[in-house]
Amino acid sequence: MQTLMKPQLCVRSEQATDDYLQYLRQMNISHCFVMFSNEHSNYEDVNRILEKLRRQGFTVDDAGNGFLYKHLSIHLGLEDRDAWIDKYNDLNRILGQAGVPVGYIGNSRVSHTGYFASEATHGALGRTVDMEEILRRPPVTEKTVEEAELWAAFHYLLERALPVAKEYGMKLALHPSDPPYPMYEGYASLIHSGDCYRKALKMADEIAPGVLGMKFCCGCWLEGGKHFGDILADLREFVRARRVLTVHFRNVSCPLPHFTETLAEDGYFNMMRIMRVLVEEGYDQAIYPDHIFQTDEKTGGDMAQFAYAIGYMKGLMAAAYDEQNR
Numbered sequence: 001m002q003t004l005m006k007p008q009l010c011v012r013s014e015q016a017t018d019d020y021l022q023y024l025r026q027m028n029i030s031h032c033f034v035m036f037s038n039e040h041s042n043y044e045d046v047n048r049i050l051e052k053l054r055r056q057g058f059t060v061d062d063a064g065n066g067f068l069y070k071h072l073s074i075h076l077g078l079e080d081r082d083a084w085i086d087k088y089n090d091l092n093r094i095l096g097q098a099g100v101p102v103g104y105i106g107n108s109r110v111s112h113t114g115y116f117a118s119e120a121t122h123g124a125l126g127r128t129v130d131m132e133e134i135l136r137r138p139p140v141t142e143k144t145v146e147e148a149e150l151w152a153a154f155h156y157l158l159e160r161a162l163p164v165a166k167e168y169g170m171k172l173a174l175h176p177s178d179p180p181y182p183m184y185e186g187y188a189s190l191i192h193s194g195d196c197y198r199k200a201l202k203m204a205d206e207i208a209p210g211v212l213g214m215k216f217c218c219g220c221w222l223e224g225g226k227h228f229g230d231i232l233a234d235l236r237e238f239v240r241a242r243r244v245l246t247v248h249f250r251n252v253s254c255p256l257p258h259f260t261e262t263l264a265e266d267g268y269f270n271m272m273r274i275m276r277v278l279v280e281e282g283y284d285q286a287i288y289p290d291h292i293f294q295t296d297e298k299t300g301g302d303m304a305q306f307a308y309a310i311g312y313m314k315g316l317m318a319a320a321y322d323e324q325n326r
């Protein structure tokens with residue numbers, strides 16, 4: 001079936017083996033993103049890995065290094081941030097030169113209470129957030145970083161990151177804070193609502209129009225519930241504005257303050273409704289199942305989890321395209 005949107009899975013740089021690429025290929029997956037380890041975030045390794053993927057028929061939609069683009073010194077504006085921004089920009093130069101169209105930009109923090117088995121997960125270990133527990137945690141930094149300081153640090157980053165991305169023909173995708181709650185662990189969250197995204201995009205466009213985009217994380221939108229926004233209306237708005245560079249197709253048991261990640265089919269939101277909006281709006285970028293349960297080899301491992309998740313997602317996608325074509 002010809003589809004506009006591109007189902008993708010992750011290839012970690014140390015995972016780009018012939019066997020792993022065959023695993024992707026046999027699920028009819030030809031798009032991926034690459035998470036480069038620190039060891040592989042250099043010119044030679046990036047180009048070697050990208051060439052291998054392309055030689056085997058894969059399109060790399062986006063790529064980055066989680067250690068660099070999520071670095072707390074950058075996002076909290078700590079003293080040593082310039083050195084980290086330089087390293088981050090250097091990798092974007094390498095990726096852009098190699099033809100990767102989308103890179104990443106912070107401040108996508110991730111916290112959770114733990115991985116727990118429950119009815120909502122059918123006994124698997126699912127990522128669980130108990131906001132009351134997280135709010136009791138001590139600050140991770142010496143001094144609290146309030147919202148205004150966090151946005152100032154983001155502006156500082158944008159001024160340095162956007163011109164480099166623009167020069168190298170890249171867009172940068174911004175993920176929400178997860179959980180999307182305004183302040184915890186001693187520092188503010190950048191993106192905890194649709195309005196935070198609107199503010200970030202406006203700020204970025206004043207520096208370099210159209211370079212900043214988003215990882216539209218359905219999971220975070222659903223975690224935040226009404227506080228985050230109206231997921232279907234927001235998705236429509238940002239897809240129309242060509243700001244969605246990838247979609248994270250993920251469901252949760254209920255909105256904050258206490259949720260567990262679930263299979264796409266049995267969280268509180270009907271994911272088919274999201275798929276319909278994407279098809280109706282002619283969304284033509286990447287879509288990714290995002291998180292999986294924590295498993296071990298005895299219960300099939302990560303590869304089984306991702307195979308199930310992508311198969312279910314592609315099934316909904318096929319159904320949504322079929323509805324439209326009737």
Ligand SMILES: [Mn+2]
Pocket residue numbers: 175217218219220248290
């Ligand atoms: Mn996500």
